[in-house]
C-alpha cells in the first residue's frame with residue numbers, strides 16, 4: 505500500500521515531465537480520481553443494460569477508426585470518422601434514452617419524496633399497505649397480478665391504454681380486480697397519486713435477454729420500470745412469487761416484509777435533500793441492494 509502511495513504520484517510526476525511541482529501532481533491525481541469515479545458510476549448505471557452493448561460497439565468502431573488511420577486507408581478512415589462523431593451524439597441521446605431517463609429520475613427521487621404534502625404522504629402510506637396486503641393474498645391464492653405505482657414518471661399514457669376507474673386504492677379492490685375470469689383481471693392496474701386510476705392496462709415489454717426464465721407479465725413489469733420511474737409489483741400465477749421492478753431491475757422472491765420495506769423506501773421515505781442527498785445517492789454502496797440472486801438486472 506505504501507509502495508503504491510509512492511509509486512503512483514511518482515509515475516504521474518514522470519508523465520507530467522521533470523519540472524512538475526507536487527501541486528501539479530496533486531491536481532493531476534485529483535483529476536484522475538474524479539474521472540475514474542465518474543466512469544465507474546456511469547458503468548454501474550448502465551451495467552447489464554443494452555447500453556453496455558452499444559458502448560462496446562462504439563469502442564470497436566473507435567478501434568477500427570484508429571486502425572484505418574494507422575494503415576492509411578483514407579476512404580475507410582473518413583467514413584468511420586464521420587460515422588463515429590455522429591453516432592456518439594445521436595447514440596448518447598437516442599440509444600441511451602431509457603438509461604438517461606432512469607439516471608435522471610434516480611437523482612430526482614429525493615426531491616419527489618421530499619416534495620410530498622402531508623396528505624399525499626398519508627395516501628402513499630395507504631398505497632404501500634394496500635399493495636403489500638393485496639400482493640401477499642394474491643400470491644397465496646396464486647392469482648397473477650401486475651400493479652404499477654406512479655413515482656416521478658407520469659403513468660397517464662399507460663392508464664389510457666386500459667379502463668378508467670379512479671377509485672380509492674384498497675387491497676380489497678385490487679383482489680377483486682385480479683380475480684381470474686373477471687372482466688378487468690388481464691393486464692396491469694395503474695395507481696396514480698394514491699388512487700387506483702385504471703385497470704387492464706398494457707405495459708411495454710422489455711427486450712432484455714437477461715430475463716429468460718420469466719414470462720410476459722414479468723417482462724412487462726421490467727419494461728415499464730426501464731422506461732418510467734415507477735414501482736411495478738408482479739405476482740406470479742405460476743409460482744405464487746412476489747417481485748418488484750424498479751429502475752429496470754427486477755427484485756424477485758420478496759416476502760411481505762421485504763416488499764413493504766422496498767415500497768416504503770420508494771414511495772414514502774424521503775432521502776436527504778441537497779448536496780447531502782446527492783452524495784448519499786451517488787455513494788450508496790452496491791451492498792445496500794438486495795442480494796444478487798434476487799435481482800435480475802436488464
Ligand SMILES: Nc1ncnc2c1ncn2[C@@H]1O[C@H](COP(=O)(O)OP(=O)(O)OP(=O)(O)O)[C@@H](O)[C@H]1O
Nearest residue numbers: 648690691692706707719720721722724740741742
Ligand atoms: N404487455 C403487457 N402489459 C400488461 N400485462 C401483460 C402484458 N403482457 C402480459 N401481461 C399479463 O401477463 C399475463 C401472461 O402472463 P405470463 O404467464 O405470460 O407471464 P409470467 O411472467 O410467466 O407470469 P406468471 O408467473 O404469472 O405465469 C397476461 O394474461 C396479462 O395479464
